Amino acid sequence: MALQLIEHGSPEYQQMLNLRNLVLRKPLGLEFDPIELEKESHDILIGAFEDGDILGCCMLIEENPATLRLRQMAVFNEKQGKGIGRAMMHFAENLARERGYKTLNMHARKNSVGFYEKMGYQVTSQEFTEVTIPHVIMEKKL
Numbered sequence: 001m002a003l004q005l006i007e008h009g010s011p012e013y014q015q016m017l018n019l020r021n022l023v024l025r026k027p028l029g030l031e032f033d034p035i036e037l038e039k040e041s042h043d044i045l046i047g048a049f050e051d052g053d054i055l056g057c058c059m060l061i062e063e064n065p066a067t068l069r070l071r072q073m074a075v076f077n078e079k080q081g082k083g084i085g086r087a088m089m090h091f092a093e094n095l096a097r098e099r100g101y102k103t104l105n106m107h108a109r110k111n112s113v114g115f116y117e118k119m120g121y122q123v124t125s126q127e128f129t130e131v132t133i134p135h136v137i138m139e140k141k142l
């Protein structure tokens with residue numbers, strides 16, 4: 001498995017969108033807004049690939065000069081539980097450290113809180129609703 005940055009608008013980005021749609025949007029009956037997707041050209045896009053096929057993805061958005069937010073963490077259903085999410089978190093955290101960020105946070109879906117806890121993140125907010133489902137903010141000092 002190779003972890004790599006994804007260029008916005010590239011064929012790899014199309015694979016990433018397909019994965020995000022299947023795992024994160026379709027189950028909720030939602031779709032992406034093309035205007036929101038355009039803005040992702042400013043973000044750090046990350047993918048886990050095997051033989052050119054995407055297995056998992058996530059992205060990092062600058063919240064402020066010290067803090068990045070992780071978004072859109074997804075692994076294909078049949079590939080979950082094999083360490084791909086963990087590998088992507090390590091890649092994202094190392095990249096954030098190298099670029100001088102001090103904190104990583106995310107709006108975690110409630111059913112993924114256990115995953116982020118295993119990665120060393122702590123819940124720092126009350127529960128709130130986003131994309132129709134319960135979330136909490138989680139955070140880790142890098």
Ligand SMILES: CC(C)(COP(=O)(O)OP(=O)(O)OC[C@H]1O[C@@H](n2cnc3c(N)ncnc32)[C@H](O)[C@@H]1OP(=O)(O)O)[C@@H](O)C(=O)NCCC(=O)NCCS
Binds near residue numbers: 075076080
């Ligand atoms: C959450 C997700 C990204 C985790 O990726 P993954 O590749 O399945 O996770 P890993 O195999 O690297 O798991 C690492 C550890 O976390 C645990 N874990 C994984 N998902 C978990 C979950 N939802 N709840 C609790 N623990 C979880 C694993 O059991 C493993 O524990 P271990 O080290 O003790 O064996 C993936 O399951 C996924 O895409 N889920 C659906 C989409 C989603 O909810 N994304 C998060 C949006 S905030």
